[in-house]
Amino acid sequence: MAATVAGNALEFYDFVTYAFFAVYIGRTFFPATDALTTLLLSVAVFGVGFVSRPLGGVLIGAYADRVGRRPAMLLTIALITVGTLGLAITPGYAQIGVAAPVIVVLCRLVQGLALGGEVGPSTAFLIEAAPPGRRGLFGSWQLGSQGLATLVAGLLGMGLSASLSQEQLQSWGWRLPFALGLLLIPLAIYLRRAMPETQQQHAEVSNASWANLRRHGRLILLAMLVVLGGTVATYVSNYMTTFAITTLQLPATTAMAATVIVGLMTFVFALLGGWLCDRWGRKALMIWPRLLASLIAYPAFLWMAERGDAIAL
Structure with missing residues (x-):
C-alpha cells in the first residue's frame, strides 16, 4: 500500500505541479506579445500531457498484464523521472530560443505516457491486494494519493510564494517543486522494488485479450463516461490556482491556499467514498455526488467570479 500510494502520489505531483505554476512556466518558455497568449500556450502544453496518457494507459496496462x-510501476517511475528532469533543467526561451518550448512539449508527452501507464497497474494492484469486502476502500487510495499530491504541491507553492519575490519566483523559484519531486523519486523506486506481486492471485488476468475488450466494449465505454465526470472536476480544480492569479487577480499565496484545500478535500472524501461504497454499494456513491456537483458548479463559479475574493475562492 505504501509503495503504491507513495509512487502514485509522486507521479501525480510531478504532473500537476505544471498546472499550479503555469503562469510562470508560460512566461519562461512561451513569451508572446500579450499575457493571455502566453498563458494559453502554457495551458495548451499542459494539455499535451493528456494526448499521450491514453497511449500510456493501453501500452503499459498491457505490459502490466503480461509481466506483472x-x-x-517501476517503468512509469523511470519515465516520469525523465519528463520531470527535463522540465526542471531546460533553459528558458531567452537562453535557447525555440528549442525551449519544443523540449517542454516532449517532456510533457513523456510525463503523460508515464501517468497514463501508472493509473491502471496501480489501481489493479490496490484492488487485487484488498481483503474481501474492502476493495472500495483500497481502490480509493488511487484518488486519495492524487489528493495528497495536490496538497503537497499546494503547500510548497504557498511557501515559495510567501518567501520569494515575484521576480525570484519567475526566475528560478518555480523550478524548485520539480527538483523536490526528483529528490523523492529514489524513495519511490526503493519502495516499489520491494513490493509483492498481486497478479498471480487472480487467474482471470490471463484471459485478458483484445477480443475480451471488444466483448465488453459497452461496459468499458460506460465506465469511461463515469470516470470523465470526476476527471473534469479534478482538472478544473487544479486550474483554480492559475484562474485565481490571472482572472481574479488574487495574490499567489492565496491562490496556492485554494490548491491546499482542494488536495485536502480530495484526500479525505476519496477515502470516505471508498469506505462508504464497501458498505452501501458502488452506484449510489457514483451517482448522487455527481448530480450534486452538476447542480452547484455553475452558481458556484458565478458567485466566485462576482465576488472575486479569497473567501469565495
Whole structure:
C-alpha cells in the first residue's frame, strides 16, 4: 500500500505541479506579445500531457498484464523521472530560443505516457491486494494519493510564494517543486522494488485479450463516461490556482491556499467514498455526488467570479 500510494502520489505531483505554476512556466518558455497568449500556450502544453496518457494507459496496462504490476510501476517511475528532469533543467526561451518550448512539449508527452501507464497497474494492484469486502476502500487510495499530491504541491507553492519575490519566483523559484519531486523519486523506486506481486492471485488476468475488450466494449465505454465526470472536476480544480492569479487577480499565496484545500478535500472524501461504497454499494456513491456537483458548479463559479475574493475562492 505504501509503495503504491507513495509512487502514485509522486507521479501525480510531478504532473500537476505544471498546472499550479503555469503562469510562470508560460512566461519562461512561451513569451508572446500579450499575457493571455502566453498563458494559453502554457495551458495548451499542459494539455499535451493528456494526448499521450491514453497511449500510456493501453501500452503499459498491457505490459502490466503480461509481466506483472511491479515492473510496470517501476517503468512509469523511470519515465516520469525523465519528463520531470527535463522540465526542471531546460533553459528558458531567452537562453535557447525555440528549442525551449519544443523540449517542454516532449517532456510533457513523456510525463503523460508515464501517468497514463501508472493509473491502471496501480489501481489493479490496490484492488487485487484488498481483503474481501474492502476493495472500495483500497481502490480509493488511487484518488486519495492524487489528493495528497495536490496538497503537497499546494503547500510548497504557498511557501515559495510567501518567501520569494515575484521576480525570484519567475526566475528560478518555480523550478524548485520539480527538483523536490526528483529528490523523492529514489524513495519511490526503493519502495516499489520491494513490493509483492498481486497478479498471480487472480487467474482471470490471463484471459485478458483484445477480443475480451471488444466483448465488453459497452461496459468499458460506460465506465469511461463515469470516470470523465470526476476527471473534469479534478482538472478544473487544479486550474483554480492559475484562474485565481490571472482572472481574479488574487495574490499567489492565496491562490496556492485554494490548491491546499482542494488536495485536502480530495484526500479525505476519496477515502470516505471508498469506505462508504464497501458498505452501501458502488452506484449510489457514483451517482448522487455527481448530480450534486452538476447542480452547484455553475452558481458556484458565478458567485466566485462576482465576488472575486479569497473567501469565495
